[in-house]
Structures are given as structure tokens and as C-alpha cells.
Amino acid sequence: MRRILMHVGPSVGNYEVLLRMVRDNVGFNSPEFLESMQNSLDGVSLLFGADKSYTQFIIPGGGTSVMEAAATFLQENDRILVASNGVFGDRWREIFRRYRVTVDYVNVVAGESVTGNMISERFGDRRYRMGFFTHVETSTGVRSQVPEIARELRKVSDFVVLDGVASIGGEEAEAAKWGIDYFVTASQKAIGAPPGAGIAVASDRLMESIPDKSLAGYSLNLANWMDPMESYLSGKGKYFATPPVHTILGLSYAIDLIREETMKRRVERHSNVRALLADGINDLGLGILAKDGFRSNTVTGVLTGDLDARGLISECFAHGVEFASGVHPSLAGKYLRIGHMGWVTENDAATAISVLRNAIRSIS
């Protein structure tokens, strides 16, 4: 049966993008790849709202890879600050616990967001090398107030880092305007390409501050990727490690489609879908995990009340839509997540609500 994927990434896919991957004679030095890589790097600036004072990166792996690549900018005994809205906010802490830095941490209950006030009150008298937070928290669907938090973080931290894994491509993003020094995402979320690439922009100020003895290892050390990226940007190849060639053939076409749609209309589309889903969830008598005003365009956490969320997900799958389970440990089995990213349409929102309604009936 034809099925729709409304998971949190890969999310709603697009065959046209996937078909671009079908090239059996394109390697990492072939002109088709070099054009796609150049085009993709160029598009990355658009996606993040980055200007020429940023360096773009597309590296093998995914969101966690580019998150960890922030180690490029750290040295032993640095102190960093993590403001977490959930599982993926916590991931910054998990990652840097593996490195010899000190991690200070603030978090909130599921569905809420750290605020600028919380940062200034709790960390106002300390100095940090980097401050990390999350644009859209995939585990709850919460979108944080980026300008406000970025402003407060800048007061206490040399550099401001933002996880845009679940936002880039579906939310407004203004790296330069907001003063984000390192902003990361992955290919398979709201950009709507296949997974396989971690994507990031880093400000010149940050790039110039790479320590001689950075903590980064080898593959995820952005210093190793600087020359290849510069080459790729000028349309030439330079080997450091094999890039995910076919993923990038798809990514490049996704970026073409994004340019054609324009980021403005793309964000509006995601926003409309969010609103339609919220209305429908309301009508079904279910709740939304993220507080009003903090609801993202890309992920909606649906509180399932008396219904077991996992059973409901199975039933929805049987009715033709795949949702994601809720992964916030404090709410196990009590919610599901609708991923509405990438190529999602208003019709998909209608389908999601219709399927939820039918599934609730079936299991009630």
C-alpha cells in the first residue's frame, strides 16, 4: 500500500530528489559530482541565512557528526555551556563529556524552552568558550526563541552554537543576523535530501580561532575539511575522505527546488502545515506537547492522553502513515511525533489528521 512517511527525518520524501542519486558512473571527481557539490555548498548559505563571512561545510555522516565537529574549536580545559530543551539539547552534553572540557548545563521540562533569562541568571558571572543551544528540539517539537537566547549566550560565551538539525529548510534561519558562530544541520530533515551528510556554517571569527591543539580527532576535524571545501566551492575536487556522492547529487537537486520555491514560501508552507495539524489535533481532543508560541514548523509532539502512543502509531502505520514515537524519557508512551518536513504539503496534514482519527476509532 502507498504509505506516507511523517517521521522526523528522513521525513516526507520526494522521488524527484531520490532519482537524482541514480548515477552509476559518477565518482567523487566526476564533473556531475563537482557541480552538485559546488551548488550544494552555495545553497547552504541560503539555507542558514549566512553571508560571505561564513565558511560552509558538507561532510560525511549526519547531524551528530557536525555537532561533534564543534570540537575543532575547543581546546583542553575549555568551559562550555549547554542550554537544553530535550534529548537533542542533551546530546551536546553527551558529546562533550567525551572531551576534556567542562560542561555547564541548563534544561527545562519537556515541551518548554530555556529562556534568555535563565541563562543570564544562572551563568551570568561565568565565562564560556562556546554556548550551545537548539533551534528546534526534535524530541518535543519545541522551537526556541533564537534571537533572545543567542543574545544572552553571547554575553557569557565567546562563541554561540546552534543546532539547526530539525529546523533548517523549514524555519526562518538568520545565521548572520542572529550572530550564530556555528550552525549545523543534516541533509535528511527539512532540506528533504537523503541522509548521509552533516552540513554546517562557521563564522570567520570562529574559523580564525581554531586552537593549535584542538580537541578534534581526524574525520570530524573541520581543519581537515577546509581545503576540500574551498576547492569544491570553486568547482574543483580535493580528496580528504570520500564524500557521500549520491546523497549530494540528491541534495543539490533539493537545493535547486528550494531556490525555485524560495525560502520564504518554503517556511510559510511548513508553517501552514503546522497550523493545520494543530487545529486537527485540537479537534481530535488531543494535546500538543510544545507550549503555544514554541511550536515548530517541522515537528509536532502529540499527547495521546489515555491512549497508548505506541499502539496508536502502529495503527496509523496500518492506515498508511508512519509517525515517530516520542523519545523524551519523561513522557515514554504518552506522545507521538509528527514529522512535517521537507516536501510535506497541506494535503499531508489533512491525511495525518484523517489517519489519526481513523486509528483512534479502530483502537477505541
Next chain:
Amino acid sequence: MRRILMHVGPSVGNYEVLLRMVRDNVGFNSPEFLESMQNSLDGVSLLFGADKSYTQFIIPGGGTSVMEAAATFLQENDRILVASNGVFGDRWREIFRRYRVTVDYVNVVAGESVTGNMISERFGDRRYRMGFFTHVETSTGVRSQVPEIARELRKVSDFVVLDGVASIGGEEAEAAKWGIDYFVTASQKAIGAPPGAGIAVASDRLMESIPDKSLAGYSLNLANWMDPMESYLSGKGKYFATPPVHTILGLSYAIDLIREETMKRRVERHSNVRALLADGINDLGLGILAKDGFRSNTVTGVLTGDLDARGLISECFAHGVEFASGVHPSLAGKYLRIGHMGWVTENDAATAISVLRNAIRSIS
């Protein structure tokens, strides 16, 4: 114009494999992915000649990712031994220079291979945590005598590690029989799937020795991947980081084709292609970089004599075959590399020789 890719990975492709990636509704928890991941992990044992005393890993990234993941098994101040036949042998040293371990190193001139004797003579009186070497050196096409080197490494090192990036899928591999503790490869070489995944097997003895304070970071820390792999092997999902879903849909089909062909016939096919190429190169009056007896089934370095290798590569490209440039620094511009991996046929060997002949005429 229809073109053939005879690069060193992605190498000769197969669009039947690539078409399997075209699924717009398959996420990392969808049944189609879970079946493909299970099937792929199962096939990994076949590819490496690993028995049940090995754990299989398929992680996002590529060959360098799984190489670096060997840090999982190291702790501060460990001493390791690297026996290098070229650029990718050296990569082990490059990687572990980023970690707080001591690296002892032996190498040879381009086209030759480290021998067991060299190891016993130079390192016989030291003790190492891990000893690293390379099955097929991509930069030169040299295949090392694995059983002999493994035997000598075992005498001086607790664990033996082998880089099979350029060999697995095209060369005989016997992890268990040869006593390799950690054996790595990537999806896009002789296995013939798209790039995006690092693949490895680790012996139980090695897995049981993971230090409490291992040097590995987060994404490339195999301890983080153990539970997901166990789940995937039993057909269930478990999230640590998003796998390269579509790459693995392709990988799984490549493995189906490999099972159908049998590893024995697959190795024979690669070996026949090697022999046909060697004869043809001889007839053209060109040389082969790797010494006789050390020529791999998957990469042939062609010494171009008076001809500029880069110009010859361009001309061959114009005639419809893409070769790789020679990357060994001691021989810049003096050789090219023919990748003959994955889905290569004897007809491709004939084409390669015919194109070389025509290209030489064109530029002479």
C-alpha cells in the same frame, strides 16, 4: 556520452543497486530499512570471512570513520604500530596522531609491501596494544600478504587491525582464519554500493577489551553503536544517530547480488579483470606500479613513463572512461590508477585498454 567509471570508489557502478535507494517513504524505523539493515549486517560476516565470534558494524560516514573508530579500543598512553604501504597506510598514523597514544611506524617505497620480517626485525622487542596494516593499498594497488603480516603483528601486538577498504568484496577475506581483530571497509568500493557507510567487524576478544576510559569521541565510538547493531541484527530499530538509510537500501541489494554470485566467483571475476588489465598494460608498453605477486584484484597503478599521467587521464575521460590519478606523493604525475571493483566485467577491462590505447595515440 555513455561513460564508465573506473575510479577507486565509487567504482564501476550498477544502477540496479542505485535504484533500490529510490524509496521516498522509508525512514530509519520503517520495515524496509530494518530488513535491509538486518540483511546487510548479516552479509557483512560473509564479506569479511567473520564467524559468530565477531560483532558487525555499519555506521554513517565511510572508511575513514571506521578506521578512526578503532579509538574505541584504545586508552591514553597506549602504544600502537602502523605498517604502511602508502597513503592509506599512513592514514592510520595521521588519525592516531590526533589521540594521546604513541605511534610506531614502518613503511616502504611505492609499489612494495611491508613484510612480516620487517615487523619482527624492527619491532620484535616492543609490546603494542594494536597493530595496523592494509590489505589493499588504494594509492598504489599493492596487496599485502595478509596471513604472514598478521602472524608477525600478533607476536608483538595484543590486537591486529586490517584496513580492507579497497579489498572487501573483491579479494579473499578471512577475518577469523587470519585472526584479524578489527577489519574495516566502506560501502562504495568492491562491495559496489553507494558511499555513505563505514563497515567493520570486531572480534569478541577485542569487544571485551574496550577500556573504561576509551579515547573515542561520541559518533565514532563503537560502544555507542553496540546496542543499535544488536537491535538491527534482530530486525528491530534502535536510535543512536540517523543511519544512511538509502545507502543501506542499496547496500542490502548489493549483498543479495553478492550472495547470488558467491564470494568465490566474485573474487575470481576481480582476479580475471586484474590479469586482463595487466596483459593489456604490458602490450601497451606501460608498467604496473605494484610488484608482481603484490598486485591487487581491485586497483592497478599504471606507470605512464614519458606520458604525463594527468593528461592521459583527461584524454581517457574524453574517450569515455574515468580513471583515478595517482596520489602517492613520490610519483606525482607519473601514474594513474584503474579502479576495477564492484560490478566490473572483463568487457570493462577490454574497454579500459582500448581507451588507453586510443588516448595514447591522441596525445602522442
Next chain:
Amino acid sequence: MRRILMHVGPSVGNYEVLLRMVRDNVGFNSPEFLESMQNSLDGVSLLFGADKSYTQFIIPGGGTSVMEAAATFLQENDRILVASNGVFGDRWREIFRRYRVTVDYVNVVAGESVTGNMISERFGDRRYRMGFFTHVETSTGVRSQVPEIARELRKVSDFVVLDGVASIGGEEAEAAKWGIDYFVTASQKAIGAPPGAGIAVASDRLMESIPDKSLAGYSLNLANWMDPMESYLSGKGKYFATPPVHTILGLSYAIDLIREETMKRRVERHSNVRALLADGINDLGLGILAKDGFRSNTVTGVLTGDLDARGLISECFAHGVEFASGVHPSLAGKYLRIGHMGWVTENDAATAISVLRNAIRSIS
């Protein structure tokens, strides 16, 4: 924007089927084609409910081609009877006006069906070589009462012919039980394969009656296709004219999926979609062209009342669903047609209604 095709054929498509067409080295004698042709011919019997007393045909072209191929069974001065429910019922008359036969004809107003009584009353005292009628009339969505009409036609006609172009694959079909001598369809409707092939079954009794001087021309003369079909059924090739190779690669896979789904469940699915659409159309305050009891599982004609149907279709297209315009000349601009064939799901029905609702709002 992702769009759904709910046209009358090609109708709701399936990428999995289309991807099977992507074979650049399969010709009309290649084993992959021969297997697909054999499998398709075998599946044709299942689709039509034909037993071993029928010969199957798959020929280049489409529905009109196999309709016209009925000329194979006619000779000069034959008299035939056409019972028409609309534009495609009339097509039988249009076709045979080009041949030297006498055509008697009965028809009804749009939305109704010829009945058995109408046939017995009007034609009871004449004798016909062939009697033609339509299972599902694509122009109106009317499904005729096949057993009753077939019974009456048999009383006045040597052979009974049924147009199943819009029914086969989505409606119950029982060629043998109903006593249909020639039953035709096309690849791109409820079977869900791409267009390019006309498909038919002919009873032994009919095949044995092919006149020495049949009126058929060359390409659409089934006598020319008998040997090739017999060869194909036994897995061997035999050239008469080049078959639509790639269409048949897709068709064969569609038939595999149909076997997996079973015809029973497939008909139920189409029937459920019909019912959901009817309820939704009702709720929107619109009418259905076909009388109750005569509504097909595959095409629904929607009477748009005061709204201009063409404008509504455009608006629905802008909202992501492509419907077909109404083509019955008596109702120009007054209705649209929803094609719900092939791979349509209940979710598509919900989407169709949602889009209609939104489109009506937009243009009201």
C-alpha cells in the same frame, strides 16, 4: 509541490512499478523481458477471470487498439450491436463505422446504463455476429450490470464483447462465468501499470471462428499475434512487432503486486474508496453522476452544480490533486471525474475530498 494524480488513467501511480521500467539493456528478446511477458500473460487470466479456454493478448497501443482488434473476428456485411452508456460505449460504433459492417446501436442518458430489457425489446428479433457493451463507462463512472446484459446479448448475438478498460483491476471480473467472448482492457487504468499496452482475452469459441477474410488490418489483427502470444506464454520470444518492452516490465511487477494483494482485496479497496468518496461528495453538497447501484469502483463523476467544473478542476490542481474533466457532451462543464484506480488508497479519497472542499472555498 507533491501532487496526486486522480485522473482516469494513467491514474494513481506507483513508483515501485515505474522503477521496474528502468532497464537500459533489456530488449524484446532479453530474458528479463521474456519472463515479464510470460508473467504478464499469465496474470491477465487472473485479472479477467478467464480460464484455460481463453487466449490472452498483450499488444502495443492501448484500449482503443484492442477494441479495434475485434475486427479480427468480423467479415464483410456482418451485423453488430452496440449498447452504449456514453462516450466510450459510442467508441465501439465509431470504430466499426470504419469497417464494412452494419452497426445497430442503443444508448442512454449520461449517468444511466443500458439494461438487459432494452436489448431484448429493441433487438430481440435480429441476429448479430457480435454484441458490444461496456463494464465501466469512463465518461460517466457508470458500472453496468454485466451478467444481465451479457445474458440478453447472448440471446441475440453469436459473441459477446465487453470493454473492461476502466474496470479490470478494480472491479470483479468473471469472463468465463459471465460468458464474455472478448474482454479488453489497457495497462494504465486499474491495473496500475504505465500506458502502452492493450490487453485482452478471447474465448476459444471466438478464436476458432476467425473468418478467412477477416476485416482486420495488419497490426491490430489478432491472427498475427497468436503465434507470438503462444511463444511468450511458454517463455520464448517470437517477433511480429516490437512490444512495449518497458511498459511490460512495469506491468509484470504490477501483476506481482496484484497477486500479493489478491484480486478480492483489491476490489474491496477500490470499493471502499468509492464509498468514502461518495460520502464526502454528499457532505460537500455535490451530486454524483452515476445512479446509485450503478456507481463504479474506479471512476466517480461529480456534478458541480453552480460551480464551473473546469474552474474547480484548476483550483484542485493548484491544491495538489489532478482530476479529469467531464467529457460527456451533454454535460460539458457541469461535472468532473475522479479517477480512483490502481494504487489508490483510502487516504487518497480523504485527500480528494479535502482538496475539493478547499478549492470550493477558494473559488466561492
Next chain:
Amino acid sequence: MRRILMHVGPSVGNYEVLLRMVRDNVGFNSPEFLESMQNSLDGVSLLFGADKSYTQFIIPGGGTSVMEAAATFLQENDRILVASNGVFGDRWREIFRRYRVTVDYVNVVAGESVTGNMISERFGDRRYRMGFFTHVETSTGVRSQVPEIARELRKVSDFVVLDGVASIGGEEAEAAKWGIDYFVTASQKAIGAPPGAGIAVASDRLMESIPDKSLAGYSLNLANWMDPMESYLSGKGKYFATPPVHTILGLSYAIDLIREETMKRRVERHSNVRALLADGINDLGLGILAKDGFRSNTVTGVLTGDLDARGLISECFAHGVEFASGVHPSLAGKYLRIGHMGWVTENDAATAISVLRNAIRSIS
């Protein structure tokens, strides 16, 4: 194993073209189809060398369909002339034997071509409605001297018809310059698209002469296709019968590629391949069926001497190249045909010869 198709159509394929067919939401009224149809009709003029005094046709079916559609221009008791170089020249006679016209006929032994002299000598005192001949005879690989034969046919016949099924896309074609009134081909030969469409151009003079009582039936009656073609040319849809939608999506892209290559270079490419094959066949000690000066760019008949052609074809298939068997009844089992059409390259010619050599060795 990767295999190359060097059959006579579908011939050497191109999966870039095939991938364009993978659209699950494109029907015969969708904008993507309408653009492709318009583009294809536009490209048809280029392919045939037709100017604005010609009408283009693309209809469901294939080469035989458009051949038979010449009946549109005939009426009862017309006399026609067929000049045949082999099986497909004879096909004109086979087709029109089914219609009430008188067919005069001239032919030659396999490998030769009818000449202008033969026509003037044998038919100089009669008058014909239409004279039919063949550009490239698929059964033998003979290319006729079109300008000379066309000139002689025009002396005895009102209209001149040329079968370009095996030539268009690989041979120079000049409908207007040569004064061809009806010139036909199919999608799957040297144009390099999938099979499913018959393609033709007809001169204004011919179009204006369509008799009131033409002999054509319904589906292959070009009078029924005139309005749809005019609509399609202006970018709008008009239904007569369902076109092979996906075939035409592929055809349109093939035409884009042809424009990019230019017809001049495309013909040169085919001509080079022909010459390379001829040299190779010579070197192998085999003969070529077509006389020198009459060898086509697209099909080469290879006389296999003492070797059974069918066994040789099987052996070549096992070595990775599929050739076509010889179908001229006078030479059964004594030759094979190499199709070198569409996307064939000089490397394919080298492969064909290499495979023939290896296959001869294997069976000798």
C-alpha cells in the same frame, strides 16, 4: 553481470532517458506530459529533416503502426509500389495486402538494395498512388541510396513513402530536400527512447490529399490524430486515445540530448561505430552482409561462415553482449545482426568485437 544490449531496437539504452519515465503523477493532461509532447513533436522535425510544410505525428504503438497508418492516404482500388530490400521492405506489402489496393513489388537478394534503375525499368509505364521503400533495412543492415530512389519513385508515383524505422536518429535524414511525403520511424531505435510510439511526418501535399473514403481504420487513421497533434504542438491536450505518456517523457529527454549532441555529430558517431565494427569484423575473418557503399550506420549483419550464428549469439550473450539473430529467411542461421543505435559509443564497438573474438574462441 553488467550486460550491453546491441540489439536492433530497443538498442543501446541510456538510463538517464529511462529515469525520466519515473513519474507517478503524470497523466495525459498533466503539464509535464504536455511539455514533453510539445517538445517531442518539435524535435521530430529535426530528426526527419522536415520543414514547416510537414505535419508531425506521435501515436501509440510503434513502427508497424505508423507504416500501416499510410492507409489514411489510400482509397479503394489504388495502386501502390513497394521496393523492398528485405523483411521490413516486404512488410509494406504484407500490410497493404490486407487493404483493397493493388500492390506491385520489386525486391533484391539479401545484402543488396533496389536501385533507381530497377524502378524506372520495371514500373516506368505505370502510375501509382504511393511508392514505398526503406531507408535502412533492419533485417540486413542495408542502407539504400535514398535521393536516387526517391527521384525515380516520384516519376511513377504521386507520393513517396520512406521507412526510417531503423535510420532516424543515426543517419542523415532530409525529408524536405529528398521530397519524401510520408516518413516514419519508432521511438526505440536510433532515437534511443523506449518503445511504445510510432513517429511520422507527412507533407502538406499528402495531408491535403486524404481521400473522403480513406481505407484507414480508427486508431491508425491519421485523420483522427490531426487535431490532437495540433493541440499538442501548441502545448495543450486533446484526447483521442491515451498516448504512451511515460514513453514520451523519455522521448522528450532523448530529443533534448540529441539537440545537445546535434544531429550532425550524432550521425558521425553512428558512422564511426559502423566503421570500427567493419574493421573489427574484417580482422576476425568474418563477412558483412551489406555490400560496401550500402552499409548502414545502425545495423550490421555479420556473416558467420562455418560458425552457427545462433550458437555464437548465445556465447556472446554469456560474454555480456546481446546481439540480434539474422531474420532474413534466405540466410537463416548464417548471420547475426549487431544493432548500433541510439547511445552506442566507440567503446561499445570495441566491446562487441572483443566479445565476438572471445566467443568464437570459446566455441571453436
